[in-house]
Amino acid sequence: MQIESTALPGVLIFTPRRYGDHRGFFAESYNRLRMAEAGIGIEFVQDNHSLSEAVGTIRGLHFQAPPHTQDKLVRCGRGAFLDVAVDIRRGSPSYGRWVAAELSFENARQMLIPSGFAHGFVTLTPQAEIVYKCSDYYAPETEGAIRWNDPRIGIDWGLPEGTTPVVSDRDAGAPWLSEIDSPFTYEGPLPWEVAR
Template sequence: MTSKVVLVRPKRFGDERGWFSEVYNESTFRDHGIVDRFVQDNHSLSVPAGTLRGLHFQTPPFAQAKLVRCIRGRIFDAAVDIRRGSPTYGKWVGAELSAENGHQLYIPVGFAHGFVTLEPSTEVTYKVSALYSPANDGGISWTDPQISVHWPLPGGQSPILSAKDDRQPLLRDFASPFEYDGTPLELIEV
């Protein structure tokens, strides 16, 4: 099982009709250390560009690994290491996911996740490894200066946030239930 953030670049096979892509294959993902059993698919629509969702996670025993992809529009997707004792605690990695590039981001347990939409009417789907549990729903402030994610907000605008995301705690006020497993934050591409 990998605890690395993985940028997955599925192959597309195209012709005059369009293209075909295999976006999930258990065997192929296992070959790259992704062995999570995904139990729920989520789908979001963000109408205005600049909609920011995150930074979210679920705590044990309902901690979630995620496999995120953008099926319409473009997003900047970020993962933040929140495993206590990690030498990369509070550090982040990010990637642009779009309907055009077809890339996906795998985010293991122990990382907070968030994204900002770069185009209007952007749709995102993601698989998760545990069912949603309101009692285990958590988050960190998207604007935490300790983390300092470089959100590429369209036109330098302020993000459009939910009330929940506007009041998330800072990392310094968060007692992480996630433990470091010996693998520092690293974005690998497959």
């Protein structure tokens, strides 16, 4: 498995190796031992799978607050999408900054999004499937969100000119970053940042 850093410290890209022949391919999409060797001791407890029918569907920016924070390992089951992480840890040197990576069935890339980062994505193909692991269970009472088009964050969602994004009412009405009291505090580099 190849591991790459991103412009946001703590957010990583994983690319599992695929072994292919005339039948197709085999790949280990997750290996706890390989993660531990890279300094990542996250225990994942829940897998989620979502389907977005239309190109330009935006979901996010979402997070779960303490005591049910979630680290996420996100990959694409079918199609392609642009995955986005935003640092919302108060006091972080990268507070309010974002990073994005295209994840697709073809490229097999995965994004590790630590707790303390808001997460969102936009679909680049019809019927895009998003599959992700979480380090804590879904706890609706701790859910939070930030407006996907917050100008202070300034995410380039990569949508073609004139494309109207498909957004839920909840996401369309989410607060701006300046309107939330972030439940996350920067506590220094994450263990895998130090290990790298």
